[in-house]
Amino acid sequence: MSQVAEPNQQRASEDAAGAGGGSGLRLRALTKEFATFTAVRSLDLEVPSGSFFALLGPSGCGKTTTLRMIAGLESPTSGTIELAGRDITHAKPYQRPVNTVFQSYALFPHLDIAENVAFGLRRRRQKDVDEQVRQMLDLVELSSQSRKKPAQLSGGQQQRVALARALINKPEVLLLDEPLGALDLKLRRAMQIELKRIQTEVGLTFIHVTHDQEEAMTMADTVAVMNGGVIEQMGAPAELYENPRSTFVANFLGQSNLIAGSVVSRSADITTVDMHGIAVSVPANRTHTDSDRGWVGIRPEKVLIGEVGEQLDAPGNTIPGGVVSDVSFVGVSTAYLVRMPWGQELQVFSQNTGRVRIFAVGDAVELSWRPEYAFLLDHAQDASAGAAL
Amino acid sequence: MAVMTPRSGGAGTRLGRWMRERLVLGLGLVVLAYTFVPIAVVVLMSFNKPVSEQSKIYKFSGFTLDNWKNPCADPAMCESLLRSIEIGLLATVVSTILGTLAAFALVRHDFIGRSSSNLLIFMPMAAPEIVLGSSLLAMFVAAGLGGQLGFWTILVAHIMFCLSFVVVTVRARLAGMDDNLEQAAMDLYATPSQTFWRVTFPLVFPGILGAALLSFSLSFDDFIITNLNSGNTTTFPMYVWGVSRRTVPMQINVIGTVMIVLSVTIVLIGELRSRRRRPA
Amino acid sequence: MTRKRGKTGYLLVIPGALYLLAFFALPFYSLIATSLYDPSGSDFRGYEMTYAFGNFVDAITDYWQPLLRSLAYGGVATVLCLVLGYVLAYAIAFKAGRWKILMLVLVIAPFFTSFLVRTLSWKLLLADDGFIVNTLQFLQILGDDGRLLATPVAVIAGLTYNFLPFMVLPLFASLDRVDYRLIEASGDLYANPITTFFKVTWPLSLPGVVSGTLLTFIPAVGDYINAELLGNTNTRMIGNVIQSLFTDANDYPAAAALSVILMTMILALVLVYVRRAGTEELL
Structure with missing residues (x-):
């Protein structure tokens, strides 16, 4: 997992820079109420383009709901979501330039690896799909597995397919929902470094949801600690750790x-x-x-x-x-x-x-x-x- | 901690342990063999040369290939066979379509009457065939159709009892599907109709196919409900029923043998195909 | 998963639901109505609705023997199926290893051959001068003029054979979900194999036992093919009676009354059984 195809790297970062427009993702007073509880309470958040942002919190804190609202898989009760200056609050999932790496990977079991990765490109009728898929599989070092079915791969390999399948679309924002949750500790650490490397190379905005504080601190530029549907504190990992503003952050981080x-x-x-x-x-x-x-x-x-x-x-x-x-x-x-x-x-x-x-x-x-x-x-x-x- | 000592090192004990470990598997194989005893008889009898054409004695009395060379010696048998296939295919098509739609509704949609629909679909499977058959007959007679029992009334009955099995089979497949997959498709720019045809349908298809095969074999094999609602129409099981009281033509065993060979082949092909997709 | 609201759900379920209303629910209503018709009517002269509840009394007085016989044969066959089916399902789930799928296919395969053709084979196998009877006579288990065909033994054997897969499949589905390490853990905690079976394996397989016994018992009680082909007039089951009342005697009210009684008895038994077994989920 080290060598990267040079042209691909350049094109990807150029695209990201060109599309970013500088304004990134902005959530305003975003609220999601379910029948019995409020998952997310009037959340305001700004994620600058090109950053690696982590939403950290215990299970049930509203981080996954926030992610799903950004993806369009859940519609907010109130508030707005803006991406690169465009309001996407009510856009369908397939209409927004956002892709997700699911916690369970959600690889299509009936399609082989190459077709899984090609899925998004084919839906948008892009040209030279095969070439792009080849380059993307090179990036995640799975070229030799392209004709296998997802069930034939190991957990770590499946994780990389899920990442490639989302990345190939060069989304404005890539959402990662506990993407390393199913891996064992050693593989997790390896994948953390790998993810960070890929993010730096492609220069896309990553929003990473996790309950693992160590994972959030190692990988992200900015960490937002969520609890009970609100953000307790947000900042660079060292700042959060050294100067917590609430007992929750003081105890949850370290x-x-x-x-x-x-x-x-x-x-x-x-x-x-x-x-x-x-x-x-x-x-x-x-x-x-x-x-x-x-x-x-x-x-x-x-x-x-x-x-x-x-x-x-x-x-x-x-x-x-x-x-x-x-x-x-x-x-x-x-x-x-x-x-x-x-x-x-x-x-x-x-x-x-x-x-x-x-x-x-x-x-x-x-x-x-x-x-x-x-x-x-x-x-x-x-x-x-x-x-x- | 005490030192572990084998209780006895004798060869007899080792044999005993070997047998104990395989006892359950052995008993299971005996039960499995028991289910094949009548099948062996069917295959054997398909090569039987009866003592005489009109002989009522139903036992093996000599080897011949005549039954295989001349399966339609009694044209009535082949006629009933074709009728059963025809009814089976029609019942399968209709019940698979109606049942698949209903299964999607029950798993994916919320509507008033969902639990009563579930009950309505479950009930036919909980009723003995004789009750289902007599209910239909009572209705047909009450509707003045008592004289028109035949092909259509059989078909109506078969669709009815196949429908429930289709719903249950497809529903299980749908419920077992990871709903993240459809969300992932939407996330990857697939519109709702693309999501359905590219992801949902291909994944549910094996369940639908299984339901269709089940429907066909249920319809093809049904006797009790059919017998009450058939009028003068004869299906293959009814033909066998009829001849079982007179002279049994050996050709029914040819049909029986072909049926088991076909079904084992279909099931094995399906299994091998899905096994190839799994990790080695 | 969240279920979608809106009219699509209705559009999808209505064709199937209407079909079952028309050809399952309505016929059942019709059956109950028929059971209350004036018994002196006939197919030709037509029937009159007289709320003749006496039909039920007559049906029970005339046919209590085949009714009880059906329950007894069905019950014995179900127990036999449970014993045989459990052994087979356990062997497939835990002992078959890589032959699991093949064994499962082999369990289902025989049942794709016509029910009637298979039952006729049993008739041949159990015949008076057949191999089985001769062997049993040689072993002095059966007397010299003893026979199997046309006895309750043959009918119950036929029922057991024909409904075995209805028992094996749900049992297998239940056992296959049991984590084998639980069984090993029980052994580790000083339970001998028999205790392990009754304290761990059996309780965990209970959902399969409940649905398997129901799926076997219900069709076995209503069956008349085995009783007809393998039995004699003393082994007639309720299905034979209903069938012949409808088609031979044309006594529709009596036949309908018997059907309703059979259905009621089965429902009552199933409810009591399911409650005792403690599993409310049937399928």
Whole structure:
């Protein structure tokens, strides 16, 4: 999966650049109500042309419904969908320049691989279908399988056929509905890299729906975290991870320690919080609440652990009185659970650099972190939201 | 952990285990063989040379190819055979069309009376043939058609009982179809009619074909309903019924043999074709 | 899947539904009406509707023997089919390996040969000087003047044979869906093969057992071909009676009454059975 036919690559990216028109996909106040519940609530979203966009969320969060509305397989209750400046809210699926890679692949079992890939071109009565199919099968490295039926291919191969069948139409937007969900872990990782490579080469807009946060973060330029029919937060993967705005995002993307605290003072760039008698500071641009109380959040790998009285490499406050209650040795790092004087167990990931000794259960320790890594979230939010999903 | 020791290493036990493992398969094969016993008799009797033309004794008494060379020795038999084929084909065409349409309606559409339609279609399969036959006869007589029983009343009856089987067969095939496939076709620029003819129909076709074959064999083989509604018309099963009380011409076994060879061939060809599509 | 609303659904279902209304529902109504006609009428003079419920009483008093006999023969044949069919279906589903499809084809194949021709073969096989009777006589299982043809044994054997595939196919469909690892897991959890069968395999195959027994029992009770070709006057089943009342005696009200009784009995039995078996889905 490495070599690509050079002319095809160029033509595809030229086409995408020519058709994109710069404006990309725009959803406005998009809402979908089913008989018993609202799947998507007044969603506003803009996906710039040529980007790799991920819609991330737990099952039932409305991400697949959003995707199906963009594809035209579901019609919105209200709101509009615009693509390259054209309103396609009520266009039929076969009338919009959007193609989908289905979760189950949905390959036509009665057609061979080449005919599956040619399907869209033939419906639009395009010329030199055979040549285009050949090039596309080269791109996904399935040329030798073109006369086989879908059932004769492996899961990973079927996945690539589904991708080729959608890509060959050079859609304005390619929708991927959990496309790697049925593959095993190793193949998944390989296909993630492969998908990213193909997207960069053809330069099309990809919208990728997934519940796998690692997958979303590795592949996408922009990730939108969805929950309960709304977008909780949107941004570049690193930004979402480092500065989550809600407990849901903090827990759903990676893990977070959330410690209850009350705001002591606010200045232009620092918020000071009293956390069970210990004053900690949080940068103002990482403070996401106006109320007096909040959750102080810190990622486990940002927490430093040391012996009682040891000078830790952090200018922040030292939080004393911790007792190690669980140790899991992972290899590159060690994961600790540390019971704090107020009864809460905090997670700590410590890199096994060799400079710090590995603690044992029952050891008394002190914790610390650099203030610039902490964030403050609204106390009204559930501290466990998104944790178990 | 205790050390695993084989209970006994004797050859007798190994044989015993071998037999135990194959016991169920062996019994299954015995049952299967049992279903073929009468078939063997049919094939054997198709080569039988009867003691005399009018002999009432129905047993193997000598080998001959006469029955095969001269299948229509009794023209009445071949006449009834052709009539059965004719009724079978007509009943198959009509019931397959009506049944396929209804199956699409039941699986794909929502309408008032959907569950009553389901019940209406299921009921004929839950009623014994004698009840279906006598109901039709009662109606035909009440409608003053008692004297006109024959080809058409048989056909009407056959379409009726084939219809339910067609609906059930096609419905199963349709319900088992991944509806993402049709969405994928629409997503790939196929209009609704292209989606139907390029994706839906080719995928449901094996079910329709199966339903048609089932209809034909049900119609061809029916005796109980036909016998009540046939008037003076004779189908092949009725011919066999008639001669079973008199002298049985050996040619009915020729027909029986041809039927089984044909049906096994059709089913095997269908199976081999679909097997080639599956992974090796 | 979402079902489409609109008029297409009606257009598709109406031809078939009308056909069944006209040639299944209406005839059934006609049958019930006929069963209440004045029994003294005839085909030539015409019948009069007198709501003669006495027809039912007469039918039962006159024909309770063949009615009960039909239920008994049908019941025994169904049980025999279940035993034979289960062995066969189990062997195909779990033991046949790559011969699965071939075995399945072989189960159906014999039944494409005419029902009547096959039944005539049994007549030959069970004949008084036939191989089977001679062997049984040699083994002293059958007395020297014992016979099979024209006995209930022959009729039940014929019914069992003819309706076996109606049992095997639903049983196979049910068993084929059972994950064989469940059966292995049961063995792993210290269940011996017999316990495994009754605690795991059998409950999982129950839907197939229910539909198989119904698909066998219903046509077997109504059948009269086996009773006629393989039995004698003492083995007459209700189908023989109804048939001859219609075509030979021309006693339509009595024949119709018997048909209605048969249908009612079967429906009642099926309802009780389905409820006891705990599966509401029939097909």
